[in-house]
Amino acid sequence: MEKRPADIIAKDLEERIFDGTFSDGDRLDEVRLAEQFGVSRTPFREALQRLARxxxxxxxxxxxxFVRQPGPVELMEMFEVMAEVEAVCGRLAAKRISDDALNDLREANIKCQAAVDQRDHIAYYAENERFHQIIYTQSGNSFLASEARALHRRLQPFRRQQLRLRGRMAQSMTEHRAVVEALESGDSEAAANALRSHVAIQGEKFHSLMATLRKAGE
Amino acid sequence: MEKRPADIIAKDLEERIFDGTFSDGDRLDEVRLAEQFGVSRTPFREALQRLARxxxxxxxxxxxxFVRQPGPVELMEMFEVMAEVEAVCGRLAAKRISDDALNDLREANIKCQAAVDQRDHIAYYAENERFHQIIYTQSGNSFLASEARALHRRLQPFRRQQLRLRGRMAQSMTEHRAVVEALESGDSEAAANALRSHVAIQGEKFHSLMATLRKAGE
DNA sequence: AGTCAAGCTTTAGTATACAAGAATTGCTTC
DNA sequence: GAAGCAATTCTTGTATACTAAAGCTTGACT
Known part of the structure; x- marks a missing residue:
């Protein structure tokens, strides 16, 4: 895609914020970090403004x-919005999805099932990703799809963890099947509801996971 | 709020793009415009990146x-998303809205009605604005509210025009009342549907308005 | 001894100078 | 005369130098 320094730096910083190298409240020193990246302050500041956006x-x-990790409240809010956005994508996709895309969804689900059987988190994650991307695209609204992808991407690091929860993959699969069924029958409301609860559950699982981790940390 | 040069420039440029000073495809010359604004290229470029976002x-x-005005397709997509976002705000607000906020909504509607009676577009616009802002806030999800406001703002120049259409204000009022009724009775689905169609109609009206203007221009 | 102020240091914000890339124009060649 | 190539010029992207503001420290006065 793009290979300008600012893009690379922004992505790198993003990565470091996600993986915990920089934690909440940390100040990102312009001169120090710019030097570390081997660029001057100008493109580095550009990257900062991108991250701020x-x-x-x-x-x-x-x-x-300053690094600004979303707190528990903001995260819950973001998951709620993600759930509603996916619901909207599903509502629209139910009326607009192509037969080819439906086949792709079924195929992704088959591979998901294979990943569940082999307890392969990585493979499951990849196919789950594909599943959702197809639905975004099939909303038939590229503006909506791009907004959905942006939010999806932003929640990625938080969603990733909860897949490891016992039985979550199998449960997720069942939910996926309900989504495909609703889309097959062109039932907008059913598709919206299935996707909403599918994502909402992710948020809840994440929340309880965080609570557990916090407890263990004390 | 903020009063840094970049903010002022960004807002000014935005204004000029909206009012047609710059039209689609125009190149924004950094040196010329920066000089015109009385600043150097650095803060001007900052403003450009903000507008790009x-x-x-x-x-x-x-x-x-380059100035990039959304084409008819993209605009329709954005209105569709706006309709769905408002629907979501309504759905959540139906369960969470406070009595005070309900009163504020009723008050805004009364003032809207007064504006309709006096055929005062400006007053109507202001109160209509208040009406929607209240619903965003009462979704109880500040992340959603801020996303809704961002999109609302982006569509503002396009929505503004269609209020002048004959009978649109009165029709809009009726729709507002349906929204308030649904929120009063805590009916999520009704609130969502009322708001969705309220905004969707705006998109359709805008679309037909554009078609008319285009025809007249030929 | 405590508090307030002044200046000192640090750092964000801005200007300018410099480098590299793209486009256009003019020249040469076929 | 047209097409292709090269050079020049214009413009973006980057580095660095400068400015000004915010916070901290130190010293003096109460």
């Missing part, structure tokens, strides 16, 4: 850039 | 910044 860092005037 | 300009590497 996506909500990963907060840019306080005359103070600097 | 909101989709108003396209930043082609090593080529420059």
């Amino acid at each position: 996506s909500g990963l860092v907060e840019l306080i005037p005359r103070r600097g850039a | 909101s989709g108003l300009v396209e930043l082609i590497p090593r080529r420059g910044a």
Whole structure:
């Protein structure tokens, strides 16, 4: 895609925020980090502003850039929005999806099932990804699809963890099947509801997972 | 709020794109415009990147910044998403809205009605604005509310025109009342449907308005 | 001894200078 | 005369130098 320094830096910083190298509240020193990346402050600042737009860092005037991890409340809100966005994609896709895309969905689900049988988280994750991307595209609204992808991407690191929960993959599969059924029959409301609860459950699972981790950490 | 040069420039440029000073495909010359704004290229470029994020300009590497007005297809898509977003806000607000906010909505509607009676587009616009803002807030999801406001703002210049259409204000009022009724009775689905069609109609009206203008221009 | 102010240091914001890439124009050749 | 190539010029992207503002420290005065 793009290979300008600012893009690379933005992506790299994003990665480091996600993987915990930078934690909440950390100040991102322009001179130090720019030097570390081997560029001057100008493109580095460009990257910072990009991250600020996506909500990963907060840019306080005359103070600097600070890492801004979403707190539990904001995360719950984002999952709720994701659930509703997917519901909307499903509602529209039910009326607009092509037969080819339906086949692709079924195929993705078959591979998902294979991954469940082999307890292969990575493979499951990849096919699950494909499943959702197809639905975004088949909403027939490219603006909606791109918004959905942006939010999906932003929640990725949080969604990833909860797949490891016991039985979650199998449960997720069942939900996927309900989605495909609704889309097959062109039932907008059913598709919307199936997708909403599918994603909402992810949010809830993540929430309880966090609570558990917090407890263990004390 | 903010009063940094880049913010002012971004807002000013946005204004000029909206009011037609810059039209689709125009290149925004960095040196010329920066000089015109009385700043150097650095803060001006910052403003450009901000506009690129909101989709108003396209930043082609090593080529420059070009005004990018959404075409008819993209606009329809955006209105569709706006309709669905408002529907979601309504769905959530139906369960979460406070009595105070309900009163505010009724009050806004009364003022809307007064504006309709006086054929006062400006007053109607202001109160209509308030009406929708309240619903965003009462979704109880600040992340959703902020996304809704961003899209609302982006569609503002396009929505504004169609209020002048004969009888549109009165029709809009009726739709508002249906929304309030649904929220009063806590009926999520009814609220969602009322808001979805309310906004969808705006999109359709805008579309036909554009078709008319295009015809007249030929 | 505590508090307030002044200046000192640090750092964000801005300007300018420099480098690299793309486009256009003019020249040469077929 | 047209087409292709090269050079020049214009413009974006990057680095660096400068400015100004915010916070901290130190010193003086109460």
